[in-house]
Amino acid sequence: MFWLMKSEPATCSIDDLACAPQATVPWVGVRNYQARNFMRDAMCLGDGVLFYHSSCAEPGVAGIARVASTAYPDPTQFDPASPYFDPKATAAAPRWLLVDVALVQKTPLLPLRRMREQPELTSMGLLQRGSRLSITPVTRAEWDAVLQLLVADGATA
DNA sequence: GCCAACGTTGGC
DNA sequence: GCCAACGTTGGC
Numbered sequence: 001m002f003w004l005m006k007s008e009p010a011t012c013s014i015d016d017l018a019c020a021p022q023a024t025v026p027w028v029g030v031r032n033y034q035a036r037n038f039m040r041d042a043m044c045l046g047d048g049v050l051f052y053h054s055s056c057a058e059p060g061v062a063g064i065a066r067v068a069s070t071a072y073p074d075p076t077q078f079d080p081a082s083p084y085f086d087p088k089a090t091a092a093a094p095r096w097l098l099v100d101v102a103l104v105q106k107t108p109l110l111p112l113r114r115m116r117e118q119p120e121l122t123s124m125g126l127l128q129r130g131s132r133l134s135i136t137p138v139t140r141a142e143w144d145a146v147l148q149l150l151v152a153d154g155a156t157a
Numbered sequence: 158g159c160c161a162a163c164g165t166t167g168g169c
Numbered sequence: 170g171c172c173a174a175c176g177t178t179g180g181c
Binding site: 158159160161162163164165166167168169 | 171172173174177179180181
């Protein structure tokens, strides 16, 4: 399967991912049940990920990654010093799960603005009106179309 | 900083 | 279980 995962570059950018040990990061901080359920129930090792920069000057897809672990408890839910601390979570009954995400390739930024111009991408969850989910499934057709655009960008860069 | 859209909370 | 109030997201 394929996914789009949002990250605020101020928190974890594509370059931060590239610089992480094994170019892999635990996807900490998801506190939405729908997004959690995607990680827990639907993600598989090796699934393709569009790494998306959100809440920044130039929102858009910044690289390709892949799912690098199965789901396990997000340690930040247990850490009172973390902004992601959840007082209702316990080690016996963790509430929030995450997966590890590994960089495949940084790409030239594919801006949200350009994605909106592509008829074959209008079905993407990311582009739906009012959509705020930080993790959304991506169809093979959408994945292929995005890769096409990323390649085209690379060729003309 | 604005604001639309959505999710969560909590009283009843 | 309803629903109003509140909080959050995230593009602009």
